[in-house]
Amino acid sequence: MTETTFTPPTRFAIPGRIAVTHQGANVWQTATLTEIRRETPRAATFRFAVPAWVGHVPGQHLQLRLTAEDGYSAQRHYSLASAPDDSGHIELTLDHVEGGEVSGWFHSEARPGDRVEVRGPVSGFFAWPGDRPALLIGAGSGVVPLMSMVRHHRARGLGVPLRLLVSARSPEELIYAREYGAETTPVFTRSAPPGTPVGRMTAAHLEPVLAEGPPGGWEAYVCGSNAFAEHASRLLVAAGQPVDRIRIERFG
């Protein structure tokens, strides 16, 4: 056996993995719903008690499973919204997807006390351990894993720079609107508060942040639809962000 992993010779480069533990990540556990909070007309946050949760790194996701009485089950991957803590609770923020059998159950049927199954956390790629400057760019519910990072940054009082650019159709559809602080720049694509321009994210939004150039450079995290991820990652590359410092999570 070779001890070192083969590294291909390439013109482009993918960022490396973040050290995370996978211990216990493949064991299904019961998660008990304890609270539901509405965020926007389409999105709500669901808080669960998961007493044996092994913890996670901000940005990671989990697998969630619902089972019907005849044994039929449906599973989905969802990003964790909460920062890692020792409360034995985790939070997910879910869009109500039209015709979605899992998100439909959450938005139409679920109530505190209901039990579902989860396992994870998963992935050591789209993860931010809080050790490097983070430039977070999200759209719609793509802000969910980025919010875990923002909350972690605040909860630990981290000194490392962190910025969030978040795109939403309108102020009403901006998830976590009340929680943002000076680190965040919202971008509105359809309607905006008076005095705020309307339009998609452009190089002009990125330039001031990239110009800050923190020591060691930014690690960029992009999350949203594939169309948004393609757009935002092209803006980043054009503005000089190295491709091996761009981590992308696309919604399927």
Added chain:
Amino acid sequence: MNVTRGFTGRPRVHRPGLPPGQYDAGDDWPVLSAEVTPDLAPADWTFRVDGLVEEPRTWSWEQAHALPGSVYEGDIHCVTSWSKFGVRFGGVSVDTFLAAVRPLPTATHAVAYSHTGYTTNLPLTDLTGGKAWIAFSYDGRPLAPEHGGPARLLVPHLYFWKSAKWVAGLKLLDHDEPGFWEQNGYHARGNPWEEQRYSGD
């Protein structure tokens, strides 16, 4: 069994080709790559097979297209739970490339790697016997960049993260060496019929 109160799920449709835990994505084809889609022109694309082989070799776009063509018509399955039925890819069988380089008897596994540096590991037996392709086209059109164009590996009997986009080469080894997602907690083989999603499944 842990029944979820009030959950009925979508209507049960018997789909013989649907592996456990998967749903039919219909006309959707989600994109889930973790890296920036590379700006890779066909003229800059190359494909190399080396490692435990008699004669390592690199093919250019033209050289690869001069090889006998082969088509895959069937289904694909992503670990994130969607499956897509009745897809049609055109390209060249991996068997054709391997016949040219002649794998050594000691070769048991391969690492497939991309022009982005993405890697994924496979037993050699999952790449041979008409089960794997280097695909250039989808539905009769050039493969789109976001789906791995100009060329991707296609191993449709395994979860689709094994089908490396923007494929740059195969390195044949005498042992299994975890690739990008496999180092990130995903299963070493990824057989959808056995639901080998994560390490330990």
